[in-house]
Amino acid sequence: MSGQANQKKSADTKTLDKTTAEKVAAAGLRAHGEMLACDIPAELPVIPLASTVVFPQMGVNLQVVRKKNLNLIRDMIDVPPIEELSSIGVAARLVNKINVSGNTIQIILLGLRRFRVASYLQTEPYLKARVACIDEKEEESMEANMLMGNALHLLENLIQLDPRVPGEILNLIKNNLSGPGNLADQVANHLNFELEEKKEILTTIDPMGRLKVAVRLIEKAIGLAKAGQEIKEQTEDEIRKAQREFFLREQLKVIKKELGEESETAATVREVREKIEKAGLPEEARKEAEKELGRLEMVNPASAEYNVITTYLDWLSSLPWSTMTVDRLDVKDAARILDRDHYDLEKVKDRILEFLAVRQLKSDMKGPILCFYGPPGTGKTSLGRSIAEALGRKFVRMSVGGMRDEAEIRGHRRTYVGAMPGKIIQSLRRAGSRNPLFMIDEVDKIGMDFRGDPASALLEVLDPEQNNSFTDLYLDLAFDLSRVMFITTANRLDTIPDPLRDRMEILHLPGYVxxxxxxxxxxxxxxxxxxxxxxxxxxxxxxxxxxxxxxxxxxxxxxxxxxxxxxxxxxxxxxxxxxxxxxxxxxxxxxxxxxxxx
Structure with missing residues (x-):
């Protein structure tokens, strides 16, 4: 009987002539009690199969576990109740028995004909059922001949498309063909259909209906084979294209070498090296750049690692490691600009002018870290722009309101796909100066979740004792932020973490009357x-x-x-x-x- 999963048939499966098989089987079965008109006993032991389907006139190999291991097997597998078993089965005759090992016997069964289970007589120690014959008279008509011809033609196409289907099965089927139902059984037996599909053919009694099911399944297999062939051809084309590009690149290298020209990699390395020379990198960054340049010379330009290295070197060479703007130290001119753009705010203006006065006396003074807090609309952000103009510095602004990912401050490690530096380094690159006025807006609205705490990442940025060696995870190098003038803005102070608030000089911008x-x-x-x-x-x-x-x-x-x-x-x-x-x-x-x- 049919089961619940599909496995590949053994190489020993074989097909016998229908007339000969029935005569041989009937001769061996007449001695086993009451016989039906279809030459099978009225009562038969039943073997439920979980991985294959037996068809009439088809041979099948089964491995049966000895009785002493049956209890263990019952505990290991889920044997379905008899209510879930199919009502259609195939009577089979034991042809041979081979001892495979001490616990297992291999038996060869020959399918005889279909039967219908009338009732189950016993379940222990094995299943036994009373069965009834099924009339499987083959149809001989023009329609049957046309359908069989179509099925054989489709089977021939499938053999040509799918190399897993052996070519000799076509002649095997033709030599043992006796009708449309038999053809459907042979196709299901030899082709690697799904178990449920084989069960559908087994339980379809009408020979013409059975062959139509087989034709549908062959057409499905042809569609899958064509799709597999297309995928295979596309894959082979891509492989051939990649190999062709590789060989052409290698030939191009040889040709350029013979002509005394630079290769693509050599030209890229030379351009990057020139950029690094102009960037004025510190010693540690220069050593890292030279190390990456050495790796770049060894990497194939077509590899993903090539783009990772060139992107990293591009970031290193484009950062303002030594580029600074000259501060405008004229206190009177700065006061004029601040008064021109903003009314009152004398305390804030005095603080900026004090900074300029000290800068006149001490040129290497670190940038202050200020926090403007007050109600919305009091001019905190626009005041930052005016201060940048008064100092003659570049102005960059970053809003951290709602920011929840620490990587937006410190960047991602280069091991991640699409990694980039954090917003601090990105903003400095856009400014083109290592001493801009850097405004961080909405510092009181920073969030926090499983990706980290951006407020904690800002501690290093806004600490004058630490930000001279700020390390972005992408660069993995120290960058000096001590010359940057940081100004943060907030509407309230109670939501700013205490360690972060302690690092900033608080300047209150009250509302206006x-x-x-x-x-x-x-x-x-x-x-x-x-x-x-x-x-x-x-x-x-x-x-x-x-x-x-x-x-x-x-x-x-x-x-x-x-x-x-x-x-x-x-x-x-x-x-x-x-x-x-x-x-x-x-x-x-x-x-x-x-x-x-x-």
Whole structure:
């Protein structure tokens, strides 16, 4: 009977002529009690098969474990209950028995014909069932001949496509062919179908229906063979292409050598070496670069390692190891720039001017690490830009709000695919200077999860005693950050970890009162918004009463962001009126705000 998993047939499986097989089997079975009209006993012992299917007129090899090991086998495998066994089976005759080992016997069975289980008589010590004959009369018709011809043609195509199917089975099947049902049984016996597919053929009683199932399975096998052939051809093409490229590259190397020209690798190494010479690397970084250059000369340009090494060397040669901008040490000029861009904030301005005064006296002074904290809209970020202009330094900004991955600060190790340096090194590369003004925004909103704690990674960056040898994991080299002027911004201090807060000099930027907002709006916000919206002072004016009403009725924050947004809204409304053909001067008063701001 059929089972539950598929295994390859033994080489000893064989097919016998149907008439001869039935005569031989019947002669040996008539002595075994009541016989059915189909020449098989009415009661048969049953062997449930778990890995193969026996078909009529087909031979099969089975290995049977001796009785003393059956209990062990029952514990090791899950024997299905009789309710789950198929109702269709094949009567078989024992042809030969061979002792394989002390515990195992190999038996050769010859399938005779299908039967249907009427009832099970016993389950111990082995299964025994009463069976009934199944009429398997072969059909002889034009349709049957055409279907068999189609099946044999498909089988021939499968043999040509799939090298795993031996060619001799076609002649074997033709020589023992007796009808469509027999052809389906032979195909299922010889081809490596899935176990469930073989069970489907076994349990299909109608010969024509059985052969149609076999034809469908052959067509499926042909489709799989074609797909496998295409994949094989594509793989072989890729291998041939890679080999061809390798040989061509080697030939090109020889040709260039004969002509006295540089190879591709040699030209790359020369270009990288020139960049490294110009970069002014420190001694440790230069040794690492020379080591990687030596590896680059030995690596095939087509390998993945080649790109990893060239990318690493490109980062080394493009960093500002020794490039610095010259600080503008004119205290009066710096004060003018700060007053031009920002109202009040005297404490912050004095701190910057003090730094410039000390720099005049001590040229190798380390950069300060400041923290501007205050409500939103008080000008913390824009103040950083003004300080950079006043000092004559490059300005770079990095927001760490919501950052949760420590690697964004310290980078990834080169062992990872697509590894890159962290944001600190990336920003310095963009700045092109090793002493920019580096603003780290939203330092109070750093996150933390299983990927690490970015706030802890910032401890090394913002510590004047440690940042002269900051080590990015990608570079794996110390980079001096002591000349960088770090400024962080925050809206609150209680969410900043204590070790990080202790490393920064806290400067409070308080909110503005109404009088300060009025002055700032007149001096800074209104002129800037008029200019940004393409207007002029002649086309738009905002009275002091209107400004007071905007501050009192349309803004509620202690900063200036909402106030500037409302002024921008008025400018847009006026620009729209001008675009619609109403180019007249306007002076917006408090009574007009309902029309402009709602």
């Amino acid at each position: 109404e009088e300060e907002k009025l002055d700032i709006a007149r001096q800074f916000l209104i002129p800037r918004q008029i200019s940004e919206h393409g207007l002029t002072k002649d086309l738009l004016g905002i009275t002091e009463d209107a400004l007071k009403e905007i501050i009192r009725g349309y803004t509620s924050d202690s900063g200036l962001r909402k106030l500037e947004q409302q002024i921008a809204t008025i400018c847009r409304k006026v620009a729209k009126e001008i675009a619609m053909g109403k180019p007249r001067a306007r002076s917006v008063d408090a009574k007009d705000l309902q029309d402009y701001l709602g």
